[in-house]
Amino acid sequence: MKNILILGGTRFFGKRLVERLLEDGHEVTIATRGNTPDPFGDRVERLVLDRENKESLAQAVADGRVWEVVYDNICYSPQAAQDACDVFQGKVKRYILTSSLSVYDPSSHRNQEKDVNPYIYPITMGGKDDFSYAEGKRLAEAVFFQKADFPVCAVRFPIVLGEDDYTERLEFHIRRIQSGTPIGMPNLSAKLALIDSEEAASFLGWLRTQRVEGPINACSQGDVKLSDIIGWxxxxxxxxxxxxxxxxxxxxxPFGVPESWTMDTSKAERLGYSFKPIRSWVPALIKQLSQQENV
Incomplete structure (x- = not known):
């Protein structure tokens, strides 16, 4: 049984991760602002904090516990990363940061982890309002890998989809096609990496048992053209x-990229993880959501 802290675990793949960890018998604590209800009842401990406020973070974890693993799903800036490096010094054995495909620019090739190297990326400090989402994630990674005194792994996820996607990115397209409303897409031939929320949670759970450090790409096997998604x-x-x-x-x-935006997952595969083929679940999800929209 492990003592695990999840910063942000009340919705989407964070919620699924909590369920997986509880099923495996771990002691789970979730830390959020406390604004979103969760279904976990007395199976989890809850901490209320402001992730962007260092004092709030420090007070929330000031009870002297050492965490086997901390999952950080809500770090968007170099300052938030530095705060975590300071607060969790000597208090965590392994830190897993949720990062993003957004650290890479769209490209004609599959992005590899080495294409954005956080160990040498120049650090500029600031909060999440000081940078774009992509730059905030790049800088957060850089701070963790250059400043933390504990092992860190940063999972670079692409767009995560699922019936529990509160941003409703697939539904955006379904509703507009159903209603005959235009959709802006500059390049229908662009390919896109994706992952579903179930596998995102599965990968995070699996990563807990691995010794790997540094950035790691995680996405479904293969990719799809935007024209495929529209066609389905x-x-x-x-x-x-x-x-x-x-x-x-x-x-x-929200999928309207100017050129392909994909990732190479060889690093994860060498460690033994096998991703689901992208075409094994995207058409099925589209069918399910389309039926729900018709109800």
Whole structure:
């Protein structure tokens, strides 16, 4: 039984991760602002904190416990990373940071971990409002790998999808195709890496048992063209999509990348993890969500 802390664990793949850890018999503590209810009842301990406030973070974990693992799903800035390095010094045996495909620029090749090296990336300090999401994640990684005195692994996830995706990115496309509303996509031929929320949680849970440090890519096996996604939605809705290369901001697709945005997962595969094929679950999810939209 391990003593595990999850910073942000009340929704989406964080929620699924908590369930997996509880099923495996671990003692789980979730730390959030306390604004989102969770279904865990008395199976978890709860800490209320402001992740962007160092004093709040320090007070929340000031009871002297040493955590076997800390999962950090809500770090978006170099300052938040530095705060964690200071607060958890001597208090954690392993730290797993949720990072993002966004640390890479869209590219014609599959991005490898070495393409953005956080061990040498120049650090500029600031809060999450001082940087774009992508730069905030790059800088957070850099701080952890250059400043932390504990082992850190940063999981670079692509867009995570699932029926529990509170951002409803797939539903955006389904609803617009159903209603005949235009969708802005500059490049239908662009390929996109994806992962579903169940596997994102599974990978995080598996990573707890590994000794790997540094950044690690995690996404479904293979990739899909945006035209494939649109085609699957058209099939399920029986409607033709109206795609515009240039569009008003409110019509812009959350998948609307100018060129392919994919990752190489050789590092994870060498460690023994086998990702699900992307085509084994995306069409099925689109079918499920399309049926729900018709209810």
């Amino acid at each position: 939605i058209e099939k399920e809705t029986g409607r033709k999509a109206i795609i515009q290369r240039e569009s008003a901001k409110e019509n812009a697709s």
